Amino acid sequence: MSSSKPSELSIEALLNRVREGEQGAWEALLRRSESNLEDWAARRIGNAAPGGIRASDVTQEAALGAFQRFASFRGTSEGEWRVWLEQVLHSRWVDLLRKAGSQKRNDVGALPLDASEAQDIPAPQRSPSTVSFHQEEWRRLLACFYELPDAQREALSLYYLHDSTVMGIAQRLGRSREAVDSLLQRGLRTLRARMEGVAELESEENPDAILIRNQVDAALSVYFRRREEGKPLEPDTFAAGYPECADELRGLLHWLEKLRALQPSTDS
Structure with a gap:
């Protein structure tokens, strides 16, 4: 090349x-x-x-x-x-x-722009910057x-962009549920590392770092299952329930939520 x-x-x-x-x-x-x-x-x-x-x-x-x-x-x-x-x-x-x-x-109840009430509503404008x-x-x-590795991208795409369940992905890919959990977890770590411009640490030898990573993985597995069950999940609130690894968990969930922007339209 x-x-x-x-x-x-x-x-x-x-x-x-x-x-x-x-x-x-x-x-x-x-x-x-x-x-x-x-x-x-x-x-x-x-x-x-x-x-x-x-x-x-x-x-x-x-x-x-x-x-x-x-x-x-x-x-x-x-x-x-x-x-x-x-x-x-x-x-x-x-x-x-x-x-x-x-x-x-659908905007039947919208206020006319010249209505007095409308004058008090801030315009939803953002600066060019x-x-x-x-x-x-x-x-x-x-x-x-x-640019995620193929297996990680496919797992995240099926799970978060096409609303497949972890078990559904496992059956489609011919893998175990635990293997799909791992793909989702590693995919999120890779995505976060690249978006934040930090090194990807797949083989961290620090015992404390390994402990936190394992705690985050366990928490993510719970997150995936609760989401499949249709339970309401707010990332910050969920992360707060795992104080030992809250910062790391919150960072991964942040980019997971950002993937909503890539979800295909259901109207097309």
Whole structure:
């Protein structure tokens, strides 16, 4: 494999590296395609769009759609990639329009903008710097999740993005429940380490660290089972119930909750 940095590679080379699971390749591919997505989104939206849809919304939805459907993309050239990516964007744009129409029909009790009560409600706006930060975090989460080891990514995807049970995943993958628990736990640790820019410690020799890791694993197993049972789970409250490993547990649950942003739409 070439030692060239992802930012220096052609689209064709990036597609190959994404398929090989190379770290950083998916994020580089998204960055290289971002300007095209933004141009296509701007052309579709024009000067106004229902439901306050912005070009950035469509761009982000298209990137998410590409992530979710990439396994179905069989092309190898830049031209094939761009055609396929524009098709994904068009599909997401149609979905957003449908949702905006549905939301408009459901907003029966909404206040008119010129009503006196509405004047006291703060506008739900974020500064450009805040929007940029969240978009960058979302893009990194997407890339880091895609670049997890195959078994970890598949287990997390089936469990959290497609609402499979641990036993259901075990049967599908031909593994034990304990093995699936381990895949979910290691996947979360890898995701957290990459998102926070710290080293992944798979073979920690410190006895205290091993003890905390084992406590966290046991707590996560309980979390998975309670979630399957439909019990309400608030991450901070749950972590507080395990004071010996609360900080480590809370950090993993934080990124588990962030995966909600990657969940496929049930409307499409």
